[in-house]
Amino acid sequence: MLLLGLLISGSLYTAFAPAQAQNQASATDQIAEGKQLFLASCAFCHGQNGEGIPTVRDGYQIGPSLVGVGAAAVDFQVGTGRMPMASPGAQAPRKPASFNDDEVAALAAYVASLGPGPAIPNESDYSIEGLSETEREEAITRGGQIFLTNCTACHNFNGAGGAMPRGGYAPTLHGVEGKYIFEALLTGPQNMPNFSNGNLAPDEKRDVIAYLDSIQDTPEYAGFTLGGLGPVSEGMFAWLLGIGGLVGAAVWIASHTTRTKKSKVDA
Ligand code: HEC
Ligand code: HEC
Incomplete structure (x- = not known):
């Protein structure tokens, strides 16, 4: 019984332990790969270790610290092409992504290793x-x-x-x-x-x-959407059409009353 127990626990161990070690190895490989990508494409704004570069140029910080922003922030920023940013500015616009899925995952794993943050x-x-x-x-x-x-x-x-x-x-x-x-x-x-x-x-x-x-x-109900921009374009529409119409009517009335006034003056 004892031998059988040892045999079973032994073979169970050999079945599972290497898989775990392999997983760990591939996770560290992924972080290492992410670090390489990071040094090449992100470090000149976010610092060699993602600690950020506080210098302000043209009113914008060169790059914030990424410690603790988490894998989710990297997956979002790099997946939607916002990062790497071309230059710091008012907006990091969405653009086609410059990294493939594996590279995004590696960058995310590296940044996640800097400090705990929200996961993907x-x-x-x-x-x-x-x-x-x-x-x-x-x-x-x-x-x-x-x-x-x-x-x-x-x-x-x-x-x-x-x-x-x-x-x-x-x-x-x-x-x-x-x-x-x-x-x-x-x-x-x-x-x-x-x-x-x-x-x-x-x-x-x-x-x-x-x-x-x-x-x-x-579907867009009730006629024109006016770009769907809400009060601004709707207000503009009301102004141009409504006030414009009133001005037109005033001009029309004025041009018709002047004649009667004139004839009064003549008389
Ligand atoms: C030209 C400088 C620049 C480069 C290059 C750059 N970033 Fe950024 N990054 C910024 C700035 C500035 C911000 C903060 C403002 C913003 O989001 O627009 C930012 C924000 C971020 C954020 C969001 C942080 C948060 O608080 O949620 C992440 C994540 C990020 N960058 C990752 C990266 C990665 C990964 C790369 C490389 C692939 C990269 N960045 C390349 C300048 C840069
Ligand atoms: C104070 C203003 C503000 C509020 C409130 C706000 N957002 Fe945003 N949102 C922004 C800005 C600014 C951006 C662009 C960030 C960037 O480009 O880095 C954005 C970006 C986004 C994006 C990314 C879109 C893309 O093109 O990838 C999504 C999705 C989003 N917001 C959803 C929401 C939802 C859902 C809510 C409500 C629960 C919300 N936001 C509330 C200002 C806001």
């Missing part, structure tokens, strides 16, 4: 594919309420985006992948506040994703 979310956290029809409807309703109270101030009531102070802007949310919505909420890029999982639970984040997905293909 699992697909089950942000995917709305598995929801039934009624679950989805409910998620859209809840997500709409969260969106209207927390996001419209910057991203506009229909998610079309809008201007921000100091020359920046909040981008449109149409066509943004669920994973990046989740990560943007988790990490609060640039002037956006962050909505940690304590503030806005993962389920609520997924509700917002379901809502944004639903307004993407909503």
